[in-house]
Amino acid sequence: MTSARSRKSGRARDERPERGIPEATVARLPVYLRALTTLSDSDVATASSEDLATAAGVNSAKLRKDLSYLGTYGTRGVGYDVNYLRYQIAREIGLTQDWSVVIVGIGNLGHALANYSGFASRGFQVAALFDVDPERVGEVVGDLKISALADLEVIVRESAVAIGVIATPAGAAQGVCDQLVEAGVSSILNFAPAVLTVPGHVDVRKVDLSIELQILAYHEQRKAHGFGALEAGAL
Protein backbone atom coordinates (compact mmCIF):
# COMPACT_ATOMS: atom_id res chain seq x y z
CA MET A 1 0.00 0.00 0.00
CA THR A 2 1.42 3.32 -1.06
CA SER A 3 -0.99 5.97 0.10
CA ALA A 4 1.72 8.57 0.33
CA ARG A 5 1.08 10.61 3.42
CA SER A 6 3.73 13.03 2.37
CA ARG A 7 3.22 16.27 4.15
CA LYS A 8 6.20 17.91 2.56
CA SER A 9 6.48 21.63 2.96
CA GLY A 10 4.97 23.06 -0.20
CA ARG A 11 3.19 25.56 2.00
CA ALA A 12 2.74 29.25 1.48
CA ARG A 13 4.84 31.30 3.84
CA ASP A 14 2.04 33.47 5.15
CA GLU A 15 0.21 30.39 6.35
CA ARG A 16 0.70 29.03 9.82
CA PRO A 17 2.71 25.87 10.15
CA GLU A 18 1.05 22.51 9.55
CA ARG A 19 -0.33 21.11 12.79
CA GLY A 20 1.86 18.06 12.67
CA ILE A 21 4.11 18.54 15.67
CA PRO A 22 5.88 15.30 16.63
CA GLU A 23 4.78 13.85 19.94
CA ALA A 24 8.32 13.96 21.31
CA THR A 25 8.42 17.67 20.59
CA VAL A 26 5.05 18.29 22.22
CA ALA A 27 6.34 16.61 25.37
CA ARG A 28 9.26 19.04 25.51
CA LEU A 29 7.38 22.25 24.86
CA PRO A 30 6.30 22.56 28.52
CA VAL A 31 9.93 22.18 29.53
CA TYR A 32 10.96 24.99 27.21
CA LEU A 33 8.13 27.07 28.53
CA ARG A 34 9.33 26.64 32.07
CA ALA A 35 12.90 27.49 31.09
CA LEU A 36 11.68 30.64 29.33
CA THR A 37 9.65 31.63 32.36
CA THR A 38 12.69 31.27 34.57
CA LEU A 39 14.77 33.36 32.20
CA SER A 40 12.04 35.95 31.94
CA ASP A 41 11.84 36.16 35.74
CA SER A 42 15.57 36.88 35.74
CA ASP A 43 14.98 39.71 33.27
CA VAL A 44 16.77 37.98 30.45
CA ALA A 45 15.38 39.49 27.25
CA THR A 46 17.11 37.38 24.63
CA ALA A 47 18.51 33.87 24.63
CA SER A 48 20.33 31.79 22.05
CA SER A 49 19.31 28.22 21.33
CA GLU A 50 22.38 27.21 23.30
CA ASP A 51 21.27 29.18 26.38
CA LEU A 52 17.77 27.86 26.19
CA ALA A 53 18.87 24.32 25.62
CA THR A 54 21.06 24.43 28.69
CA ALA A 55 18.22 25.81 30.79
CA ALA A 56 15.91 23.09 29.53
CA GLY A 57 18.38 20.24 29.80
CA VAL A 58 18.48 19.29 26.11
CA ASN A 59 20.94 19.92 23.29
CA SER A 60 20.63 22.95 21.10
CA ALA A 61 20.07 21.17 17.80
CA LYS A 62 17.08 19.40 19.23
CA LEU A 63 15.71 22.60 20.65
CA ARG A 64 16.04 24.43 17.34
CA LYS A 65 14.44 21.57 15.46
CA ASP A 66 11.59 21.49 17.96
CA LEU A 67 10.99 25.23 17.68
CA SER A 68 11.10 25.01 13.92
CA TYR A 69 7.88 22.99 14.02
CA LEU A 70 6.09 25.92 15.61
CA GLY A 71 7.27 28.58 13.22
CA THR A 72 10.16 30.93 12.68
CA TYR A 73 10.43 32.76 15.93
CA GLY A 74 14.18 33.33 16.21
CA THR A 75 16.54 35.91 14.75
CA ARG A 76 19.68 34.64 13.03
CA GLY A 77 22.81 35.95 14.62
CA VAL A 78 20.88 36.99 17.72
CA GLY A 79 18.69 34.30 19.25
CA TYR A 80 15.14 34.28 20.58
CA ASP A 81 13.17 37.00 22.29
CA VAL A 82 12.35 35.33 25.57
CA ASN A 83 8.89 36.77 26.14
CA TYR A 84 7.80 36.52 22.54
CA LEU A 85 8.84 32.88 22.31
CA ARG A 86 7.25 32.18 25.65
CA TYR A 87 3.96 33.49 24.42
CA GLN A 88 4.16 31.53 21.19
CA ILE A 89 4.80 28.27 23.00
CA ALA A 90 2.07 28.96 25.55
CA ARG A 91 -0.33 29.58 22.72
CA GLU A 92 0.75 26.45 20.90
CA ILE A 93 0.21 24.31 23.99
CA GLY A 94 -3.12 25.96 24.63
CA LEU A 95 -2.22 27.80 27.81
CA THR A 96 -3.65 31.09 26.72
CA GLN A 97 -6.92 29.71 27.95
CA ASP A 98 -7.73 28.24 31.35
CA TRP A 99 -8.50 24.57 31.73
CA SER A 100 -10.85 23.06 34.27
CA VAL A 101 -9.85 19.76 35.78
CA VAL A 102 -11.51 17.43 38.23
CA ILE A 103 -9.70 15.09 40.56
CA VAL A 104 -11.26 11.75 41.45
CA GLY A 105 -9.99 9.81 44.45
CA ILE A 106 -9.06 12.01 47.37
CA GLY A 107 -6.72 9.73 49.27
CA ASN A 108 -3.13 10.63 50.05
CA LEU A 109 -2.22 11.44 46.53
CA GLY A 110 -5.52 13.12 45.68
CA HIS A 111 -5.04 15.42 48.65
CA ALA A 112 -1.56 16.33 47.50
CA LEU A 113 -2.81 17.01 43.99
CA ALA A 114 -5.74 19.07 45.24
CA ASN A 115 -3.34 21.27 47.18
CA TYR A 116 -0.68 21.43 44.51
CA SER A 117 -0.17 25.05 43.58
CA GLY A 118 1.62 24.21 40.36
CA PHE A 119 -1.71 23.54 38.70
CA ALA A 120 -3.33 26.90 39.23
CA SER A 121 -0.18 28.79 38.39
CA ARG A 122 -0.13 27.19 34.96
CA GLY A 123 -3.74 27.79 34.07
CA PHE A 124 -5.31 24.62 35.41
CA GLN A 125 -8.26 25.24 37.70
CA VAL A 126 -9.39 22.41 39.92
CA ALA A 127 -13.15 22.63 39.43
CA ALA A 128 -14.13 19.82 41.77
CA LEU A 129 -12.96 16.87 43.81
CA PHE A 130 -14.71 13.51 43.93
CA ASP A 131 -14.54 10.37 45.98
CA VAL A 132 -16.51 7.15 45.91
CA ASP A 133 -16.40 6.85 49.68
CA PRO A 134 -19.61 8.50 51.02
CA GLU A 135 -17.76 9.14 54.29
CA ARG A 136 -15.49 11.54 52.50
CA VAL A 137 -18.13 13.42 50.57
CA GLY A 138 -18.55 16.84 52.10
CA GLU A 139 -15.05 16.92 53.57
CA VAL A 140 -13.23 20.12 52.76
CA VAL A 141 -9.84 19.99 51.05
CA GLY A 142 -8.17 23.26 50.29
CA ASP A 143 -11.07 25.48 49.29
CA LEU A 144 -13.18 22.74 47.77
CA LYS A 145 -15.69 20.32 49.20
CA ILE A 146 -15.49 16.72 48.06
CA SER A 147 -18.46 15.86 45.85
CA ALA A 148 -20.21 12.57 45.22
CA LEU A 149 -19.47 10.87 41.93
CA ALA A 150 -23.15 11.10 41.12
CA ASP A 151 -22.66 14.83 40.57
CA LEU A 152 -19.84 14.30 38.12
CA GLU A 153 -21.82 14.79 34.95
CA VAL A 154 -23.46 18.02 36.03
CA ILE A 155 -20.23 19.55 37.24
CA VAL A 156 -18.30 18.50 34.15
CA ARG A 157 -20.88 20.18 31.98
CA GLU A 158 -21.25 23.32 34.06
CA SER A 159 -17.54 23.91 34.42
CA ALA A 160 -16.65 22.70 30.93
CA VAL A 161 -14.20 20.22 32.36
CA ALA A 162 -12.01 18.67 29.70
CA ILE A 163 -9.42 16.95 31.86
CA GLY A 164 -9.92 14.37 34.58
CA VAL A 165 -7.30 13.20 37.04
CA ILE A 166 -7.68 9.69 38.45
CA ALA A 167 -6.03 9.15 41.82
CA THR A 168 -8.02 6.14 43.00
CA PRO A 169 -6.76 2.66 43.82
CA ALA A 170 -6.21 0.46 40.77
CA GLY A 171 -9.42 -1.46 41.24
CA ALA A 172 -11.63 1.60 40.96
CA ALA A 173 -9.78 3.26 38.09
CA GLN A 174 -11.56 1.78 35.09
CA GLY A 175 -14.99 2.44 36.55
CA VAL A 176 -14.13 6.01 37.36
CA CYS A 177 -12.60 6.41 33.94
CA ASP A 178 -15.80 5.20 32.29
CA GLN A 179 -17.81 7.69 34.30
CA LEU A 180 -15.48 10.52 33.37
CA VAL A 181 -15.72 9.64 29.70
CA GLU A 182 -19.46 9.28 29.97
CA ALA A 183 -19.66 12.73 31.53
CA GLY A 184 -17.77 14.20 28.61
CA VAL A 185 -14.16 14.35 29.75
CA SER A 186 -11.81 13.64 26.87
CA SER A 187 -8.37 13.80 28.47
CA ILE A 188 -7.35 11.74 31.47
CA LEU A 189 -4.30 11.80 33.66
CA ASN A 190 -4.11 8.45 35.39
CA PHE A 191 -2.15 7.92 38.59
CA ALA A 192 -3.71 4.55 39.32
CA PRO A 193 -1.54 1.56 38.52
CA ALA A 194 -3.98 0.17 35.99
CA VAL A 195 -4.31 -0.03 32.24
CA LEU A 196 -7.31 2.03 31.15
CA THR A 197 -9.47 1.26 28.16
CA VAL A 198 -11.06 4.30 26.55
CA PRO A 199 -12.78 5.23 23.29
CA GLY A 200 -10.54 6.52 20.54
CA HIS A 201 -11.29 10.20 21.01
CA VAL A 202 -10.10 10.13 24.61
CA ASP A 203 -6.46 10.77 25.50
CA VAL A 204 -4.89 9.05 28.48
CA ARG A 205 -1.55 9.77 30.05
CA LYS A 206 -0.22 7.63 32.84
CA VAL A 207 1.97 8.56 35.77
CA ASP A 208 3.12 5.55 37.72
CA LEU A 209 5.42 6.02 40.65
CA SER A 210 6.34 2.43 41.17
CA ILE A 211 7.14 1.94 37.51
CA GLU A 212 9.56 4.84 37.67
CA LEU A 213 11.25 3.28 40.69
CA GLN A 214 11.47 -0.05 38.93
CA ILE A 215 13.15 1.52 35.93
CA LEU A 216 15.69 3.11 38.26
CA ALA A 217 16.17 -0.21 40.03
CA TYR A 218 16.97 -1.89 36.74
CA HIS A 219 19.75 0.57 35.98
CA GLU A 220 20.92 0.55 39.57
CA GLN A 221 21.25 -3.20 39.47
CA ARG A 222 23.34 -3.05 36.35
CA LYS A 223 25.66 -0.48 37.84
CA ALA A 224 26.10 -2.66 40.91
CA HIS A 225 26.93 -5.65 38.77
CA GLY A 226 29.75 -3.77 37.20
CA PHE A 227 28.97 -3.29 33.59
CA GLY A 228 30.85 -0.23 32.43
CA ALA A 229 28.12 2.34 32.74
CA LEU A 230 28.77 4.12 29.50
CA GLU A 231 25.77 6.28 28.97
CA ALA A 232 24.98 8.47 26.00
CA GLY A 233 28.58 8.99 25.12
CA ALA A 234 30.87 11.90 25.20
CA LEU A 235 32.82 12.51 22.01
Added chain:
Amino acid sequence: MTSARSRKSGRARDERPERGIPEATVARLPVYLRALTTLSDSDVATASSEDLATAAGVNSAKLRKDLSYLGTYGTRGVGYDVNYLRYQIAREIGLTQDWSVVIVGIGNLGHALANYSGFASRGFQVAALFDVDPERVGEVVGDLKISALADLEVIVRESAVAIGVIATPAGAAQGVCDQLVEAGVSSILNFAPAVLTVPGHVDVRKVDLSIELQILAYHEQRKAHGFGALEAGAL
Protein backbone atom coordinates in the same frame (compact mmCIF):
# COMPACT_ATOMS: atom_id res chain seq x y z
CA MET B 1 45.77 -4.25 39.26
CA THR B 2 42.56 -5.03 37.51
CA SER B 3 41.68 -1.83 35.75
CA ALA B 4 38.32 -1.18 37.23
CA ARG B 5 37.30 0.92 34.23
CA SER B 6 37.41 -1.43 31.30
CA ARG B 7 35.06 -4.16 32.32
CA LYS B 8 33.21 -4.31 29.07
CA SER B 9 31.28 -7.43 28.26
CA GLY B 10 34.04 -9.20 30.14
CA ARG B 11 33.28 -12.52 31.67
CA ALA B 12 29.54 -12.54 31.45
CA ARG B 13 29.32 -14.01 27.97
CA ASP B 14 27.88 -17.25 29.28
CA GLU B 15 24.47 -18.60 28.45
CA ARG B 16 22.42 -15.43 28.69
CA PRO B 17 22.11 -12.88 25.89
CA GLU B 18 24.15 -9.67 25.88
CA ARG B 19 22.57 -7.27 28.34
CA GLY B 20 21.67 -4.60 25.83
CA ILE B 21 17.98 -4.16 26.53
CA PRO B 22 16.56 -1.10 24.76
CA GLU B 23 15.44 1.67 27.05
CA ALA B 24 11.90 1.58 25.64
CA THR B 25 11.70 -2.09 26.54
CA VAL B 26 13.02 -1.51 30.05
CA ALA B 27 10.27 1.03 30.58
CA ARG B 28 7.64 -1.57 29.69
CA LEU B 29 8.93 -4.46 31.75
CA PRO B 30 7.29 -3.16 34.94
CA VAL B 31 4.01 -2.96 33.04
CA TYR B 32 4.31 -6.57 31.95
CA LEU B 33 5.22 -7.52 35.48
CA ARG B 34 2.06 -5.95 36.80
CA ALA B 35 -0.06 -7.63 34.14
CA LEU B 36 1.49 -10.98 35.02
CA THR B 37 0.84 -10.41 38.69
CA THR B 38 -2.80 -9.68 37.97
CA LEU B 39 -3.11 -12.83 35.88
CA SER B 40 -1.34 -14.87 38.51
CA ASP B 41 -3.72 -13.56 41.17
CA SER B 42 -6.59 -14.76 38.99
CA ASP B 43 -4.98 -18.21 38.87
CA VAL B 44 -4.17 -17.99 35.19
CA ALA B 45 -1.29 -20.39 34.62
CA THR B 46 -0.51 -19.75 30.97
CA ALA B 47 -0.98 -16.76 28.71
CA SER B 48 -0.30 -16.13 25.04
CA SER B 49 1.52 -13.01 23.88
CA GLU B 50 -1.87 -11.79 22.74
CA ASP B 51 -3.41 -12.22 26.22
CA LEU B 52 -0.48 -10.58 27.91
CA ALA B 53 -0.34 -7.74 25.44
CA THR B 54 -4.00 -6.98 26.03
CA ALA B 55 -3.52 -7.01 29.79
CA ALA B 56 -0.55 -4.68 29.46
CA GLY B 57 -2.10 -2.36 26.91
CA VAL B 58 0.40 -2.93 24.09
CA ASN B 59 0.33 -4.96 20.89
CA SER B 60 1.53 -8.51 20.84
CA ALA B 61 4.40 -8.07 18.38
CA LYS B 62 5.95 -5.46 20.62
CA LEU B 63 5.52 -7.63 23.67
CA ARG B 64 7.15 -10.62 22.00
CA LYS B 65 10.02 -8.51 20.76
CA ASP B 66 10.49 -7.06 24.22
CA LEU B 67 10.52 -10.46 25.87
CA SER B 68 12.95 -11.77 23.29
CA TYR B 69 15.59 -9.40 24.72
CA LEU B 70 15.39 -11.19 28.05
CA GLY B 71 15.67 -14.69 26.74
CA THR B 72 13.51 -17.50 25.38
CA TYR B 73 10.89 -17.95 28.01
CA GLY B 74 7.83 -18.91 25.96
CA THR B 75 6.68 -22.16 24.42
CA ARG B 76 5.70 -22.13 20.74
CA GLY B 77 2.16 -23.17 20.20
CA VAL B 78 1.36 -22.61 23.86
CA GLY B 79 2.38 -19.25 25.27
CA TYR B 80 4.11 -18.21 28.46
CA ASP B 81 4.01 -19.73 31.92
CA VAL B 82 2.71 -16.81 33.95
CA ASN B 83 4.65 -17.40 37.15
CA TYR B 84 7.86 -18.38 35.46
CA LEU B 85 7.83 -15.33 33.23
CA ARG B 86 6.92 -13.16 36.15
CA TYR B 87 9.94 -14.34 38.05
CA GLN B 88 12.24 -13.83 35.06
CA ILE B 89 11.09 -10.26 34.57
CA ALA B 90 11.32 -9.50 38.28
CA ARG B 91 14.85 -10.79 38.28
CA GLU B 92 15.75 -8.80 35.19
CA ILE B 93 14.46 -5.59 36.72
CA GLY B 94 16.21 -6.32 39.97
CA LEU B 95 13.17 -6.90 42.12
CA THR B 96 14.43 -10.10 43.63
CA GLN B 97 16.23 -7.85 46.06
CA ASP B 98 14.82 -5.09 48.22
CA TRP B 99 15.71 -1.48 47.56
CA SER B 100 16.01 1.24 50.16
CA VAL B 101 14.80 4.67 49.19
CA VAL B 102 14.78 8.00 50.97
CA ILE B 103 12.27 10.76 50.37
CA VAL B 104 13.36 14.37 50.68
CA GLY B 105 10.77 17.10 51.01
CA ILE B 106 7.81 16.09 53.14
CA GLY B 107 5.20 18.53 51.95
CA ASN B 108 1.89 17.48 50.44
CA LEU B 109 3.42 15.22 47.87
CA GLY B 110 6.13 13.89 50.16
CA HIS B 111 3.47 12.87 52.65
CA ALA B 112 1.54 11.06 49.97
CA LEU B 113 4.65 9.26 48.79
CA ALA B 114 5.66 8.33 52.32
CA ASN B 115 2.28 6.72 52.84
CA TYR B 116 2.06 5.11 49.43
CA SER B 117 1.72 1.40 49.90
CA GLY B 118 2.64 0.62 46.32
CA PHE B 119 6.31 1.10 47.19
CA ALA B 120 6.62 -1.49 49.90
CA SER B 121 4.56 -4.02 48.01
CA ARG B 122 7.04 -3.91 45.14
CA GLY B 123 10.19 -4.24 47.17
CA PHE B 124 10.95 -0.60 47.84
CA GLN B 125 11.51 0.20 51.51
CA VAL B 126 11.33 3.80 52.59
CA ALA B 127 14.39 3.98 54.84
CA ALA B 128 14.02 7.61 55.89
CA LEU B 129 12.26 10.90 55.31
CA PHE B 130 14.01 14.26 55.23
CA ASP B 131 13.03 17.89 55.23
CA VAL B 132 15.02 21.10 55.23
CA ASP B 133 12.51 22.81 57.48
CA PRO B 134 13.73 22.33 61.09
CA GLU B 135 10.13 22.74 62.25
CA ARG B 136 9.26 19.51 60.52
CA VAL B 137 12.17 17.45 61.75
CA GLY B 138 10.93 14.99 64.32
CA GLU B 139 7.39 14.95 63.00
CA VAL B 140 6.08 11.44 62.52
CA VAL B 141 4.72 10.41 59.14
CA GLY B 142 3.47 6.87 58.83
CA ASP B 143 5.91 4.91 60.93
CA LEU B 144 8.91 7.14 60.28
CA LYS B 145 10.20 10.28 61.92
CA ILE B 146 11.36 13.06 59.65
CA SER B 147 15.14 13.45 59.86
CA ALA B 148 17.36 16.46 59.32
CA LEU B 149 19.25 16.63 56.06
CA ALA B 150 22.47 16.66 58.04
CA ASP B 151 21.88 12.99 58.81
CA LEU B 152 21.47 12.07 55.16
CA GLU B 153 24.95 10.71 54.61
CA VAL B 154 24.94 8.45 57.64
CA ILE B 155 21.52 7.04 56.88
CA VAL B 156 22.30 6.49 53.23
CA ARG B 157 25.38 4.51 54.16
CA GLU B 158 23.77 2.54 56.96
CA SER B 159 20.71 1.56 54.98
CA ALA B 160 22.55 1.17 51.67
CA VAL B 161 20.18 3.59 50.03
CA ALA B 162 20.56 3.65 46.27
CA ILE B 163 17.50 5.63 45.29
CA GLY B 164 16.48 9.12 46.39
CA VAL B 165 13.12 10.73 45.79
CA ILE B 166 13.01 14.52 45.58
CA ALA B 167 9.66 16.07 46.45
CA THR B 168 10.82 19.56 47.35
CA PRO B 169 9.89 22.85 45.70
CA ALA B 170 11.83 23.57 42.52
CA GLY B 171 14.19 26.00 44.22
CA ALA B 172 15.51 23.45 46.67
CA ALA B 173 15.79 20.56 44.25
CA GLN B 174 19.32 21.01 42.89
CA GLY B 175 20.78 21.52 46.36
CA VAL B 176 19.05 18.44 47.70
CA CYS B 177 20.11 16.52 44.63
CA ASP B 178 23.75 17.49 45.20
CA GLN B 179 23.51 16.31 48.80
CA LEU B 180 21.97 13.01 47.76
CA VAL B 181 24.70 12.42 45.21
CA GLU B 182 27.36 13.44 47.71
CA ALA B 183 25.92 10.94 50.18
CA GLY B 184 26.22 8.18 47.62
CA VAL B 185 22.78 7.93 46.05
CA SER B 186 23.05 7.09 42.37
CA SER B 187 19.44 7.04 41.21
CA ILE B 188 17.05 9.90 41.66
CA LEU B 189 13.34 10.22 41.09
CA ASN B 190 12.59 13.91 40.78
CA PHE B 191 9.12 15.33 41.36
CA ALA B 192 10.31 18.92 41.54
CA PRO B 193 9.68 21.00 38.43
CA ALA B 194 13.37 21.65 37.88
CA VAL B 195 16.13 20.43 35.58
CA LEU B 196 18.73 18.61 37.66
CA THR B 197 22.41 18.47 36.84
CA VAL B 198 24.17 15.33 38.03
CA PRO B 199 27.44 13.49 37.42
CA GLY B 200 27.40 10.88 34.67
CA HIS B 201 27.07 7.86 36.91
CA VAL B 202 23.82 9.14 38.42
CA ASP B 203 20.46 8.33 36.84
CA VAL B 204 17.61 10.80 37.06
CA ARG B 205 14.01 10.24 36.16
CA LYS B 206 11.52 13.05 36.24
CA VAL B 207 7.83 13.02 37.08
CA ASP B 208 6.19 16.33 36.40
CA LEU B 209 2.47 16.68 36.97
CA SER B 210 2.01 20.00 35.31
CA ILE B 211 3.92 18.91 32.23
CA GLU B 212 1.57 15.97 31.86
CA LEU B 213 -1.41 18.28 32.09
CA GLN B 214 0.10 20.60 29.53
CA ILE B 215 0.60 17.75 27.09
CA LEU B 216 -3.05 16.81 27.54
CA ALA B 217 -4.05 20.43 27.07
CA TYR B 218 -2.19 20.55 23.79
CA HIS B 219 -4.12 17.61 22.41
CA GLU B 220 -7.35 18.82 23.93
CA GLN B 221 -6.96 22.14 22.17
CA ARG B 222 -6.32 20.39 18.91
CA LYS B 223 -9.52 18.38 19.27
CA ALA B 224 -11.55 21.45 20.15
CA HIS B 225 -10.33 23.52 17.24
CA GLY B 226 -10.96 20.89 14.64
CA PHE B 227 -8.04 19.93 12.53
CA GLY B 228 -8.09 22.35 9.66
CA ALA B 229 -9.50 25.35 11.43
CA LEU B 230 -6.94 28.07 11.71
CA GLU B 231 -7.47 30.95 14.05
CA ALA B 232 -6.56 34.33 12.72
CA GLY B 233 -3.84 36.25 14.42
CA ALA B 234 -0.46 34.81 13.54
CA LEU B 235 1.54 37.54 12.00
Added chain:
DNA sequence: CATTGTGAAGTGATTCACAGCA
Protein backbone atom coordinates in the same frame (compact mmCIF):
# COMPACT_ATOMS: atom_id res chain seq x y z
C1' DC C 1 29.81 36.94 11.78
C1' DA C 2 27.06 34.64 15.24
C1' DT C 3 23.22 32.10 15.18
C1' DT C 4 19.07 30.22 13.22
C1' DG C 5 16.55 26.90 10.41
C1' DT C 6 16.75 22.70 8.00
C1' DG C 7 17.94 19.00 4.54
C1' DA C 8 20.40 14.77 5.08
C1' DA C 9 22.44 11.19 7.68
C1' DG C 10 22.27 8.42 11.60
C1' DT C 11 20.11 5.92 15.41
C1' DG C 12 16.54 3.70 17.72
C1' DA C 13 11.87 1.83 18.20
C1' DT C 14 7.85 -0.37 16.14
C1' DT C 15 5.52 -3.26 13.09
C1' DC C 16 5.30 -6.76 9.62
C1' DA C 17 5.34 -11.26 8.18
C1' DC C 18 6.78 -15.74 8.38
C1' DA C 19 10.14 -19.51 9.49
C1' DG C 20 10.61 -22.72 13.04
C1' DC C 21 9.15 -25.38 16.76
C1' DA C 22 6.22 -27.63 20.51
Added chain:
DNA sequence: TGCTGTGAATCACTTCACAATG
Protein backbone atom coordinates in the same frame (compact mmCIF):
# COMPACT_ATOMS: atom_id res chain seq x y z
C1' DT D 1 -1.96 -26.80 14.22
C1' DG D 2 -1.03 -22.45 16.96
C1' DC D 3 2.05 -19.52 18.75
C1' DT D 4 6.69 -17.90 19.59
C1' DG D 5 10.90 -15.63 18.18
C1' DT D 6 13.08 -12.76 14.90
C1' DG D 7 15.10 -10.85 10.52
C1' DA D 8 13.60 -7.22 7.44
C1' DA D 9 10.93 -3.17 6.55
C1' DT D 10 9.08 0.82 8.25
C1' DC D 11 8.46 4.71 10.98
C1' DA D 12 9.97 8.18 14.42
C1' DC D 13 13.27 10.79 16.59
C1' DT D 14 17.94 12.77 17.03
C1' DT D 15 22.08 14.65 15.51
C1' DC D 16 25.05 16.58 12.06
C1' DA D 17 26.62 20.09 9.41
C1' DC D 18 26.12 24.05 6.81
C1' DA D 19 23.66 27.43 3.77
C1' DA D 20 20.86 31.35 4.70
C1' DT D 21 20.48 35.71 6.97
C1' DG D 22 19.51 39.62 10.23
